Amino acid sequence: MINLVTNAAHAYDAGGVVEVSLQRVTNLEVERTSGIHLKPGEYLQLRVTDQGRGMDADTLKRAFDPFFTTRAHGEGTGLGLSVVHGIVESHGGSIDIASVSGSGTSVLVHLPAAQLDDNRKDLKICPRGCGEHIMYVDDEEALVALMKIALTKRGYQVSGYTDPAVALQEFSKQPHQFRAVITDVAMPRMSGPQLAAKLREIRSDVPIILTSGYIREEDRQAAQELQIDQLVYKSNTIEELAEGLANEIAMHARKQRQD
Numbered sequence: 001m002i003n004l005v006t007n008a009a010h011a012y013d014a015g016g017v018v019e020v021s022l023q024r025v026t027n028l029e030v031e032r033t034s035g036i037h038l039k040p041g042e043y044l045q046l047r048v049t050d051q052g053r054g055m056d057a058d059t060l061k062r063a064f065d066p067f068f069t070t071r072a073h074g075e076g077t078g079l080g081l082s083v084v085h086g087i088v089e090s091h092g093g094s095i096d097i098a099s100v101s102g103s104g105t106s107v108l109v110h111l112p113a114a115q116l117d118d119n120r121k122d123l124k125i126c127p128r129g130c131g132e133h134i135m136y137v138d139d140e141e142a143l144v145a146l147m148k149i150a151l152t153k154r155g156y157q158v159s160g161y162t163d164p165a166v167a168l169q170e171f172s173k174q175p176h177q178f179r180a181v182i183t184d185v186a187m188p189r190m191s192g193p194q195l196a197a198k199l200r201e202i203r204s205d206v207p208i209i210l211t212s213g214y215i216r217e218e219d220r221q222a223a224q225e226l227q228i229d230q231l232v233y234k235s236n237t238i239e240e241l242a243e244g245l246a247n248e249i250a251m252h253a254r255k256q257r258q259d
Contacts, residue, residue, distance in 0.1 A: 002142045003084050004048040004107055011052025011105060019049040030110060036094055042113040043093070051104040060099055083213030083234055084109075127246035129155035132179035134245070136160045137167045137195065138211075139187040143234075147182075150238045156245075164190040168198055175203040180248050182241070184234075185212035185219050193222035200226065205255070207248035211241070 001020075008018040025045045027038040055063065064085045081097075084107075088095045092112050099105035134156045138144050144160040151158045159178075161167035164187055171178060181199060185192040196208045209230040210223055223231050230244040 002140070002146065003081065004046075004109075006140075006142060007081065008048055008050035008052070008105070008107075011050045011054070013053065016051055019047075021045075021047045021049075024113060025110075034096070034108065036096060036108075036110065038094060038110060039092065039112075043110040044113055046109040046111070047106060048109075049104065049106040054101045054103050054105055055097075055099040056101040060097060063097055064095075086213065086233075127154075127243055129246070129249075131155065131157055132249055133157045133159065133177055135167060135171065135178045135181040135183075137164055137181070137183040137187075137192070138162065139164075139184065147238075151242070151245075154238075154242050164192075164195040168195060171199055172202055175199075175206070178206065179252075180207040180209065180245060182209045182211060182245070185210050185215070193219070193226060196226050196228060205252065207252045209241070209244055209248060 005018055005020065023045050025043050027040050027043065030036050030038055030043065030045065063081050065082065085095055088109055088111065094110045096108045097105065098108070129151075132155075134151060136144060136147050136151065136158055137160075138147070139162050141162050144162055148158045148160045159170070161170070164183070167183075168190075171181070181196070183192040183195050187195075192210050192212070196210065199206055199208065208226070208228050209232060210219070210228055211232045211234050212219060213234040215231060215233060220231060223229075230248060232241050232244055
């Protein structure tokens, strides 16, 4: 939702309306109205529409390509629609874009409706913090705001930064006030691995988690060189991030006791 609505907002030069609708449909209704073939069952249909500048045919063909962006250099990573596509595909859904240059864009998403079982007993309990101070770094302001809320609800104190240089400056002032650092991989001017390396120069034992919507092999290699075990997909749930965070903090505490 963050990526789709952000893209729609950026399609306007001087403000405008972003329409968001959600309804429950069947695969037969989708096929009849949109011509999209889905597996039999019920789906949630999400539509995000703007009346902005739209896309020409060539741009539309590359809309889901990783790192493709029409925004100015340093203003976007080109991962927004790629991440959305990955989330939708991983859940067995579909995503389709209709756009005309100068006439706006409409993104249509279908996700299989969950069949809830009231008799479930083995629900996984998400680990909670105990007031630990966490640094969260991502160049997407909306995502920083969202993760601050989510992690705060799980018992952490969170300081969020959209500029890795500012985050590094704040860390250098009091490096031991942060129990762990979570940083995006792809950021303008300073990448997540570059930030992690600088943080480790200041404090070699700080637990670090890297997150990304598109993890490349070079990202895995960089994480390995920095001895970072936690590399989490942004498309995964907050539960996985919270679990990784709890593991990193616990592991660091054990090492301190051993030392």
